[in-house]
Amino acid sequence: MAKRVFLLEDDEGIRQVIELILNLENYEVTSFENVEKFMAANTNDVPDLFILDVMLPDGNGIEVCKELNALQQNVPILMMSAHFTSADVALSCSDASFIPKPFDLNTLIDTVKRLIGDN
Template identity: 40%
Template sequence: MTKRIHVLEDDEDIRYIIEVLLKDEGYELQLSSTFKELKSKLNDSVPDLFILDVMIPDGNGTDICDDLKNDPFTKHIPIIVMSADDQNKQKSLDAGANDYISKPFDIDYIVKRINLQLTK
């Protein structure tokens, strides 16, 4: 069965790179640029993994991670948080993130981290 990943990233270029990369790996993707958009898409289907950027227009990825991990509907879904500011790493892990990836990221590294979360 194809795994579905929901990517919350407001930077169009980064979102595009992740989309192409993960589609090439055989994943099904949902893409959002705002938390509001992510929440509306959850009504349609639930992903197998979330990838969250920290800095988005209508929220903070660590707060969103905390929100998703405290929601009975989504708390079981692994979350990878991405940020260009490594000061967000501990905040993300404290909020319940299963993994953290620093930007800029290596393409092979991000695929490896995603595969690790989806095979647990």
């Protein structure tokens, strides 16, 4: 069975590229364009990895990260941002990994594999 990734990214182009790349790597990707749709997802449906953009039109990926950590699902979280740094993210969501935008596709794939344990 394919490993599952939930992707929260408001930029349609970036969202489509990440979905395509991860699908080619045999991951099943469910994507969301905003926090409202992400939070409305079935909470019993837990993926193997969350990928969260920081700056979103209706919220903040760091706050989503905090909420996910509060649920104690022990699912890895990968944060990404063009405007924040890993240090910024670590202050508020210390358990999350981070990649800056723009990112190298190989770096994204390698990070996803490492976090899911798919090496």
